[in-house]
Amino acid sequence: MVLTRGATGRTTAPVAVHLLATAVLVALVVAALCLGEPRLSPAAVVDALRDPAHPQHVAVTEARLPRAVLGALAGLGLAVAGLLMQDALHNQVAGPELLGVSSGAAVVTAAVVVLALPVPLAALPYLALVGALVAGVLVLLAIGGSTRDPDQVVLVGAAVSAACAGLVVAIVGLGTEGNVVVLFRYLLGSLAARGWDHVAVVLPWVAVGVAVAVLLRRRVAALALGDVAATGLGVPVVRTRLTALAAAAALAAAVASVCGPVAYVALLAPHVVRRLLGSTSTARVLALSGVVGAVLLVAADLVSRLALYPVEVPVGVATTLVGVPALVWTLARSRDAR
Amino acid sequence: MRSLLLAVGAALAVAALVAAHLFVGRSALAPGDVAAALLGHAREPAHEIIVLRFRLPRVLVGLAAGALLATSGVLVQAVVRNPLAEPATTGVGSGAALAVVVSLLVAPGHPYVALAALLGALAAGGLLFLLGRRSLALTGILLGAVLGALTSFALVLDSAPMGTVLRWLVGSLNARTTGDWDAVAPWLVTVPLAWLLASRMNAWALGETTAVGLGVRRLLTPAAILGVAVLAAAAAVTAAGAVAFVGLVAPHVARMLVGADHRRLVPAAAVLGALLLSAADLVAFAVSLELPGARPDVAGVPVGAVTALIGAPLLVHLVRRSARPTLQERG
Numbered sequence: 001m002v003l004t005r006g007a008t009g010r011t012t013a014p015v016a017v018h019l020l021a022t023a024v025l026v027a028l029v030v031a032a033l034c035l036g037e038p039r040l041s042p043a044a045v046v047d048a049l050r051d052p053a054h055p056q057h058v059a060v061t062e063a064r065l066p067r068a069v070l071g072a073l074a075g076l077g078l079a080v081a082g083l084l085m086q087d088a089l090h091n092q093v094a095g096p097e098l099l100g101v102s103s104g105a106a107v108v109t110a111a112v113v114v115l116a117l118p119v120p121l122a123a124l125p126y127l128a129l130v131g132a133l134v135a136g137v138l139v140l141l142a143i144g145g146s147t148r149d150p151d152q153v154v155l156v157g158a159a160v161s162a163a164c165a166g167l168v169v170a171i172v173g174l175g176t177e178g179n180v181v182v183l184f185r186y187l188l189g190s191l192a193a194r195g196w197d198h199v200a201v202v203l204p205w206v207a208v209g210v211a212v213a214v215l216l217r218r219r220v221a222a223l224a225l226g227d228v229a230a231t232g233l234g235v236p237v238v239r240t241r242l243t244a245l246a247a248a249a250a251l252a253a254a255v256a257s258v259c260g261p262v263a264y265v266a267l268l269a270p271h272v273v274r275r276l277l278g279s280t281s282t283a284r285v286l287a288l289s290g291v292v293g294a295v296l297l298v299a300a301d302l303v304s305r306l307a308l309y310p311v312e313v314p315v316g317v318a319t320t321l322v323g324v325p326a327l328v329w330t331l332a333r334s335r336d337a338r
Numbered sequence: 339m340r341s342l343l344l345a346v347g348a349a350l351a352v353a354a355l356v357a358a359h360l361f362v363g364r365s366a367l368a369p370g371d372v373a374a375a376l377l378g379h380a381r382e383p384a385h386e387i388i389v390l391r392f393r394l395p396r397v398l399v400g401l402a403a404g405a406l407l408a409t410s411g412v413l414v415q416a417v418v419r420n421p422l423a424e425p426a427t428t429g430v431g432s433g434a435a436l437a438v439v440v441s442l443l444v445a446p447g448h449p450y451v452a453l454a455a456l457l458g459a460l461a462a463g464g465l466l467f468l469l470g471r472r473s474l475a476l477t478g479i480l481l482g483a484v485l486g487a488l489t490s491f492a493l494v495l496d497s498a499p500m501g502t503v504l505r506w507l508v509g510s511l512n513a514r515t516t517g518d519w520d521a522v523a524p525w526l527v528t529v530p531l532a533w534l535l536a537s538r539m540n541a542w543a544l545g546e547t548t549a550v551g552l553g554v555r556r557l558l559t560p561a562a563i564l565g566v567a568v569l570a571a572a573a574a575v576t577a578a579g580a581v582a583f584v585g586l587v588a589p590h591v592a593r594m595l596v597g598a599d600h601r602r603l604v605p606a607a608a609v610l611g612a613l614l615l616s617a618a619d620l621v622a623f624a625v626s627l628e629l630p631g632a633r634p635d636v637a638g639v640p641v642g643a644v645t646a647l648i649g650a651p652l653l654v655h656l657v658r659r660s661a662r663p664t665l666q667e668r669g
Binding site: 093151152159180187263264324328 | 422423426469473476479486487488491493494495499500508629638639644646649650654657
């Protein structure tokens with residue numbers, strides 16, 4: 001099954017779409033600062049931010065703001081990772097959640113945290129990357145380095161992810177005498193109880209990963225045309241593919257090391273952007289994917305925080321419940337357009 | 339001759355596993371004590387309770403659930419014509435787990451757990467067929483992800499104890515007792531049922547057109563195969579939770595041993611599945627006992643984690659071996 005992405009036949013003004021997506025993201029961040037317990041008006045949020053003596057100053061600056069920023073950063077990183085994987089592997093359903101990369105990173109992170117290994121927070125992404133690469137390489141090995149049949153790819157990826165989930169459950173279940181909250185962070189992903197130090201950990205990784213993606217965008221676009229065409233265009237296929245996948249794995253691992261294996265943001269965001277822009281060009285989709293990924297994750301986290309207050313739902317539940325149907329719908333639409 | 343050897347080997351392996359299980363636990367029993375307890379004249383009443391109420395049911399439930407998972411795996415792989423399919427990645431297992439968790443949330447301690455599991459598995463199987471027009475593989479995985487997220491959500495709502503979480507999310511045989519064996523035993527009838535469908539599965543493997551030419555019903559046959567698969571998977575999930583890989587690996591190994599003819603594949607896979615799950619459980623329980631923990635027999639290492647550890651590398655190896663595309667072109 002060759003995966004062609006039909007053009008939607010619509011032309012949208014990219015500038016308008018970019019502005020709209022950015023506006024939505026800003027609105028969501030403002031909402032994230034206002035909503036919760038206690039609920040604040042936007043004016044009160046501004047006061048609380050500026051005035052250290054304000055009763056809600058700490059709640060806003062140390063809890064709500066870093067959480068919103070982290071959600072946006074993580075969503076951005078995941079979306080770029082998903083785009084790199086999809087175009088570099090020439091596979092519409094590639095993404096860190098279906099290739100075992102996110103859950104591989106989560107296993108290592110869970111082990112470090114639960115076993116209280118003396119690892120500084122800043123070093124966590126490096127270790128998570130090892131787990132991500134082991135899982136990813138396993139999947140790539142199994143499918144023979146080629147990307148023959150997307151069905152086989154996702155089946156193998158699902159199996160490796162299931163294995164990782166089993167390990168996470170064992171590690172958390174035994175190491176914490178059954179702390180279910182910790183379990184769900186590493187099983188589904190959660191932004192609960194994250195602060196500025198977590199933002200500081202993820203930021204450089206996302207910056208570097210996105211920079212690599214920007215530098216590679218034309219070569220990856222050539223890969224998305226298929227290996228033969230890419231070779232014809234003078235693009236080194238294997239090297240480009242490996243670099244792109246490594247960057248994607250690094251992005252996914254950094255996010256997973258702090259937030260857990262949040263699923264279906266990476267896979268969905270590029271598809272949403274392709275539909276919004278009516279274009280499958282890697283460069284164009286890349287420019288907007290980050291913002292859309294941020295929107296998706298910040299929105300999902302807002303829902304997770306408020307839906308059952310005071311109980312926190314793991315954000316991965318929300319991204320899965322929204323992401324999967326949306327993904328199925330976009331895949332179906334892009335097939336109909338063929 | 340070869341099949342006789344295999345049968346003898348399987349019988350010996352099952353016996354050895356059961357024996358090993360009877361000796362693993364928190365209290366060390368001498369062989370004489372175990373034998374006496376089995377024969378019903380234990381020297382201490384505690385021995386009888388330990389052996390007959392806890393250790394024996396646990397190994398029996400493990401064997402039964404493993405056989406059911408492997409049988410379900412053979413049927414699912416036959417109907418999808420993809421050797422990488424299995425009950426855990428079709429969403430059927432996740433559907434059963436979700437239905438059980440939700441029903442227990444609504445009515446704690448109700449006695450109809452098996453019925454809930456069955457309805458959940460059936461609903462998931464039906465959804466899979468409604469939605470999976472193009473790619474059953476991807477649909478099954480996505481469906482499983484959604485159902486799994488809902489299950490987690492329900493467990494968050496309920497702030498369930500770890501043992502419950504382990505059981506329904508990864509599969510665990512910890513704390514299985516006589517009642518669990520009584521609940522799962524009748525469902526073993528799905529293994530002979532699957533065997534009765536063997537020649538139809540052989541025909542179905544040749545592709546739909548050929549199968550219909552051989553007199554197989556175009557709709558009834560896949561529905562029957564899938565129906566038995568759902569029954570077996572639901573029973574296995576009720577007994578052991580959502581264990582992955584057994585339903586995938588056991589049929590594969592069985593194919594290597596006895597070939598692709600379903601008349602031999604069904605019984606071989608069932609025995610191998612029973613052995614695989616029960617052996618993994620022995621490892622899980624033995625490791626749990628070594629670890630500091632409040633109740634290793636309740637919330638110890640889940641057997642699903644062990645099968646995952648064994649299964650993942652095995653799967654990679656199997657996929658690489660079968661480099662030939664085994665799929666029919668999908669219509």
